[in-house]
Amino acid sequence: MGSKIEIIYSEPKANEGKKVFDLVKHCPPLDVNSEYLYLLTCDHFANTSIVAKDDSKIVGFISAYMIPTKPDTVFIWQVAVDNDYRGKGISSKMIQGILKRPACKNAKFLEATVTPSNESSMKMFEAAAKHLNCDITTSPYYTEEYFSEGHEPEDLIRIGPFTKQ
Structure with missing residues (x-):
């Protein structure tokens, strides 16, 4: 990686699913889903959703969707940033990019689930709430009983309400 990087943010393309899968595999503690899912x-x-690219290399990815039963809420499913690119504000810019999309025009809230041990994700969402100038709440959501043995519970993070900037 050179000293000067120029990250390009864009909608992911179907033919980038394999590259996203490869990125997520190298971003513990993320759960790695099937290549087909990506x-x-x-x-x-x-x-x-969004990818961040340095030249043709995918260095960041967020999968997200509007919750069908909550049309004012974007759910951030998974955030991955290549280890060599962390600490450069890429995840923050990806979240901002998603919220500016036409598909998210009615969004007033952002939700995600985070395991209690994933401090870096919590810090990222706290920074997002600060950037959006709104509240963040955390509450128990998917307890250990929802998962196979060994999976931590997932707490619900809710940010908002926010207005578009």
Whole structure:
């Protein structure tokens, strides 16, 4: 990686699903889903998801969607940033990019689930709430009983209400 980087943010394309899958595999503690799921996400949810690229290398990815039963809420499913690119504000810019999309025009809230041990994700969402100048709440959501043995519970993060900037 050179000293000067120029990150380009865009909607993911179906043919980038494999690269996204490879990125997520190298971003513990993220749960790695099937390669096919990333292909579908890059295809079916492109209007609410985002990739960050340094040249042709995908260095960041967020999968997100509008919650069907909450049309004012964007759910951030997974955030991945290449280890060499962390600390450069990429995840923050990806969240901002998603919220500016036409598909998210009615969004007033952002939600995600985070395991209690994932401090970096919590810090990222706290920074997003600060940037959006709104409240963030955390509450128990998916307890350990929802998962196979060994998976931590997932707490619900809710940010908002916010107005578009």
